[in-house]
Amino acid sequence: MKRLPPFEAATKFVQTNFPTCQGALLAGSVTRGEETSTSDLDIVIFDSHVPSSYRQSLIECEWPIEVFVHNLHSYQHFFQEDYKRARPCMQRMVAEGLVLKDEGVLAAIKKEAVEMLEKGPERWSPQTIIMKRYFLTDALDDFIGSEKREEDICIANTLAELIHEFVLRTNGQWIGASKWIIRSLRQFNPIFATQYIQAFDAFYQQGEKQLIVVLVDEILEPYGGKLFQGFSIGK
Known part of the structure; x- marks a missing residue:
């Protein structure tokens, strides 16, 4: 019918x-x-x-x-x-x-x-940006150091979420979930969205990590780059 x-x-x-x-x-x-x-x-x-x-x-x-x-x-x-x-x-x-x-x-x-x-959403405070920089750095270091494909996949999934969130929230944009991750990125910046897709596609298909590493470095650079030394919560 x-x-x-x-x-x-x-x-x-x-x-x-x-x-x-x-x-x-x-x-x-x-x-x-x-x-x-x-x-x-x-x-x-x-x-x-x-x-x-x-x-x-x-x-x-x-x-x-x-x-x-x-x-x-x-x-x-x-x-x-x-x-x-x-x-x-x-x-x-x-x-x-x-x-x-x-x-x-x-x-x-x-x-x-x-x-x-x-x-748009509430702007992130400088303290929130510092915390998010640290979490991105931590996940990226795990990704670079991992030698197990099954763990690589899980870490890449985490990075995909963190990258999209960092880019959109630091620019005062709404974030998404599932299919709305890429839709939200495209609405904000189609060029970056294409770069994002290419980076993760290269990893999932060929196991190539470098494009994701470069992507994280590029989005963190305007905010001081990767962060580990001196980071603290609750001290």
Whole structure:
């Protein structure tokens, strides 16, 4: 059985399951034209009758659906939590979401989301940058010294996370997780994102470490380079 198009399926889902809600949005990859064969429908619901936020996964209208349900105030907690961790998942869904239903509540909520996205995350303090320099240095030294392929892979994964975080946060940008790591890097600096991909691709395919070593050295250099001697926490 051929399934309904995304917007039509999402509208039907809201009408059936949340008929009294004040607002609903369709978000995620299907709204950006980036869906794959495994994509789901991300649907955000705003319903004043819901006592607290919840998330649910289900299959309806031949689609896997992730529904994020909030009342007219509880979503703000998630905005703040995403702001603190510098990963604006909720803000992006709301800002980019296509309106499925609106009884006059969505304009203000979307405005909040857009303003937070444009503002960016809280800037790292000099002390935080020092700490992050040390952690990057420590991971890189482990990577250079490791002689076991299975350990190399795990350390490289750690470096991939740390590098993306350092570059984006020191430049006042939002970070990502999973596929949003490279998406966030591309949004900030496509040239660096390509360099990042090439460095890790060379390691994963040929075991070549040097491009990752150079990458770390380059991003740390403006902040004083690698850091080990004299680093302390809690002294």
